[in-house]
Amino acid sequence: MRPRGHASHSPVLQSLVGAGVALLGLALAAGAFTIPSNAGYAGVGPNFLPWVVALALLTCGVRLFFKARRGGFRNMEEHTGEHPFWGGFAWLSAGLLLNAALITTIGFILSCTLCFVLAARGLRLAQDPLAKGWAPTVRDAGVGVLIAAPVFWAFTKFLGISLPGLTQTGWL
Amino acid sequence: MEVWNLLLQGFATAGTPVNLLWAFVGCALGTAVGVLPGIGPATAVAMLLPITSQVEATASMIFFAGIYYGAMYGGSTTSILLNTPGETATMVTAMEGNKMAKSGRAGAALATSAIGSFVAGSIATVLVTLFAPMLAEFAVRLGPPEYFMLMVLAFTTVSAVLGQSTVRGLTALFIGLAMGLVGMDQITGQVRYTAGVPELLDGVEIVLVAVGLFAVAEAMHAVLFEGKVVETENRMSRVTMTLRDWKRSVPAWLRGTAIGAPFGCIPAGGTEIPTFLSYAVEKKLAKGDDLAEFGNAGAIEGVAGPEAANNATVTAAMIPLLTLGIPVSNTTAILLGAFQNYGIQPGPQLFTTSSALVWALIASLYIGNVMLLVLNLPMIGLWVKLLKVPKPQLYAGILIFATVGAYGMRQSAFDLYLLYAIGLLGLVMRRFNFPTAPVLVGMILGPLAEAQMRNAISIGEGSALIFVQRPISLGLLVLVVLILVLPRLLKARTPTLH
Numbered sequence: 001m002r003p004r005g006h007a008s009h010s011p012v013l014q015s016l017v018g019a020g021v022a023l024l025g026l027a028l029a030a031g032a033f034t035i036p037s038n039a040g041y042a043g044v045g046p047n048f049l050p051w052v053v054a055l056a057l058l059t060c061g062v063r064l065f066f067k068a069r070r071g072g073f074r075n076m077e078e079h080t081g082e083h084p085f086w087g088g089f090a091w092l093s094a095g096l097l098l099n100a101a102l103i104t105t106i107g108f109i110l111s112c113t114l115c116f117v118l119a120a121r122g123l124r125l126a127q128d129p130l131a132k133g134w135a136p137t138v139r140d141a142g143v144g145v146l147i148a149a150p151v152f153w154a155f156t157k158f159l160g161i162s163l164p165g166l167t168q169t170g171w172l
Numbered sequence: 173m174e175v176w177n178l179l180l181q182g183f184a185t186a187g188t189p190v191n192l193l194w195a196f197v198g199c200a201l202g203t204a205v206g207v208l209p210g211i212g213p214a215t216a217v218a219m220l221l222p223i224t225s226q227v228e229a230t231a232s233m234i235f236f237a238g239i240y241y242g243a244m245y246g247g248s249t250t251s252i253l254l255n256t257p258g259e260t261a262t263m264v265t266a267m268e269g270n271k272m273a274k275s276g277r278a279g280a281a282l283a284t285s286a287i288g289s290f291v292a293g294s295i296a297t298v299l300v301t302l303f304a305p306m307l308a309e310f311a312v313r314l315g316p317p318e319y320f321m322l323m324v325l326a327f328t329t330v331s332a333v334l335g336q337s338t339v340r341g342l343t344a345l346f347i348g349l350a351m352g353l354v355g356m357d358q359i360t361g362q363v364r365y366t367a368g369v370p371e372l373l374d375g376v377e378i379v380l381v382a383v384g385l386f387a388v389a390e391a392m393h394a395v396l397f398e399g400k401v402v403e404t405e406n407r408m409s410r411v412t413m414t415l416r417d418w419k420r421s422v423p424a425w426l427r428g429t430a431i432g433a434p435f436g437c438i439p440a441g442g443t444e445i446p447t448f449l450s451y452a453v454e455k456k457l458a459k460g461d462d463l464a465e466f467g468n469a470g471a472i473e474g475v476a477g478p479e480a481a482n483n484a485t486v487t488a489a490m491i492p493l494l495t496l497g498i499p500v501s502n503t504t505a506i507l508l509g510a511f512q513n514y515g516i517q518p519g520p521q522l523f524t525t526s527s528a529l530v531w532a533l534i535a536s537l538y539i540g541n542v543m544l545l546v547l548n549l550p551m552i553g554l555w556v557k558l559l560k561v562p563k564p565q566l567y568a569g570i571l572i573f574a575t576v577g578a579y580g581m582r583q584s585a586f587d588l589y590l591l592y593a594i595g596l597l598g599l600v601m602r603r604f605n606f607p608t609a610p611v612l613v614g615m616i617l618g619p620l621a622e623a624q625m626r627n628a629i630s631i632g633e634g635s636a637l638i639f640v641q642r643p644i645s646l647g648l649l650v651l652v653v654l655i656l657v658l659p660r661l662l663k664a665r666t667p668t669l670h
Contacts, residue, residue, distance in 0.1 A: 049349070091395075123394060
């Protein structure tokens with residue numbers, strides 16, 4: 001593969017980060033318009049800090065953008081790894097998002113086990129993209145249940161925190 | 173003396189079997205999260221914040237303090253034994269500790285860091301005992317203008333002084349302040365930035381931001397960039413120190429404590445400056461063979477000093493947290509959040525209104541230090557085994573705990589989507605070197621600072637001049653301006669090398 005600089009040093013990506021911060025500032029400013037000022041005795045109302053934050057973020061964003069254009073961010077740490085592995089990221093994201101989507105229907109234990117399996121698969125592929133076998137994934141499913149189930153019981157039974165179950169028994 | 177009576181009462185509360193158990197579990201858990209890469213004390217405390225709805229305040233604060241402390245002990249084990257290329261949390265310890273471990277002296281490095289942490293932690297706890305009540309008595313007299321300026325000082329130091337870039341630090345701070353804006357305004361009840369989502373009326377949960385920024389972002393970073401990173405582990409040796417090691421360590425511990433403690437006391441947190449300072453001092457004072465060991469075979473002073481400085485800072489940071497309610501690091505910010513979950517606002521009144529809780533907490537710091545010494549010296553072998561947990565299962569497992577923390581807080585699946593989004597934010601911040609502490613400090617302290625500011629201006633009858641009319645508030649304002657302007661002036665005066 002062709003060697004190239006770290007992605008975080010890319011001026012295009014850095015400019016995008018700056019632009020993103022500036023856009024966030026603009027969005028906050030748009031929101032600040034809708035907040036009434038009713039300042040009362042205080043002289044400053046609930047819309048004051050939103051304006052300060054919006055303008056500050058806009059300024060920071062613009063400065064970051066120009067820094068990116070003129071030689072990049074300063075004093076950046078050297079990062080490990082250079083080529084982002086998006087395949088693994090997709091597995092991990094699927095794990096997290098499916099967990100969010102399913103937790104109330106299939107219960108904490110199953111949903112978290114699924115998240116564990118998908119995330120572990122992504123991380124495993126990151127270590128070795130050629131390891132396509134499913135044997136470790138089956139083992140992960142077992143490990144996932146062994147972590148999720150005791151966690152579920154510990155938090156719901158001993159600490160009284162309510163987490164969604166598949167059944168009403170409180171054990172699954 | 174009154175302080176000792178109160179402290180004794182604190183020991184009586186902290187010494188009940190149940191509270192001792194909480195302290196022990198906290199210390200053990202803290203050591204574990206300190207040792208495990210990818211999860212730190214801030215994440216661990218944040219994930220466990222939901223227990224505040226069920227567990228009694230004293231018990232859970234003792235538990236959280238144990239985690240906070242334990243992680244400091246555990247973190248050094250990892251930095252000494254593991255050769256992690258690139259980013260490490262305890263950089264300074266890693267410098268010499270890692271060298272010592274490579275030349276077969278891992279045991280001595282671990283011993284000096286554990287005993288040094290104990291010495292520094294205990295001395296700093298004595299300082300907390302003596303000075304926190306005094307500072308609280310003084311702080312009662314501070315009004316909203318002074319508090320507001322103190323918070324501005326904390327914002328400035330955490331974002332502009334620490335870290336590599338002022339702009340990136342300030343960006344992180346304002347992102348945190350923006351997160352703090354979401355929900356109902358404290359004074360008028362005005363709803364802000366909820367986008368019609370009912371879940372956002374109560375604001376964004378601290379758990380989500382902390383767990384998203386640290387745990388989820390860490391897992392994302394690992395899968396994207398760290399797959400090919402090969403870590404090697406140094407060989408353990410017997411955890412013992414020779415007479416010469418002791419002779420070199422003891423003064424380094426004391427110097428480290430003396431450097432670290434003042435840094436914790438002022439609302440200007442962060443352990444980076446005191447640990448680096450202590451390292452520089454030890455290197456400067458070393459002579460002959462000892463000096464030659466720095467950077468080569470690994471000098472024991474270079475581990476002993478910074479480790480002591482680190483623990484002294486972290487412990488002394490309890491003083492501004494408890495007496496002023498001002499957090500200056502990720503973990504203290506989350507501890508403040510834990511207090512708020514109980515409806516307790518740390519500040520000078522805390523020593524009168526929640527005296528039993530505060531003194532039990534302080535007593536538990538003494539107890540925790542002893543527990544940690546035992547956990548980290550004879551039982552070190554147990555923790556070292558944690559380094560063998562394979563990365564995929566480790567990060568995937570952390571995500572399960574992240575779910576507990578995020579979902580357990582208010583039983584809403586919406587929060588899990590938000591957690592993912594904050595994870596993405598954390599990933600971008602991490603990749604482009606934005607510091608995270610300002611986000612949490614801004615988010616937690618922001619609403620308090622806003623309320624203080626509006627109260628202050630009310631006192632000034634609508635005029636912001638109130639901030640310069642009162643001497644303490646004016647002094648703090650000058651300090652903030654100096655902190656922001658001085659480094660730039662100095663930089664402008666020093667000729668550039670190019």
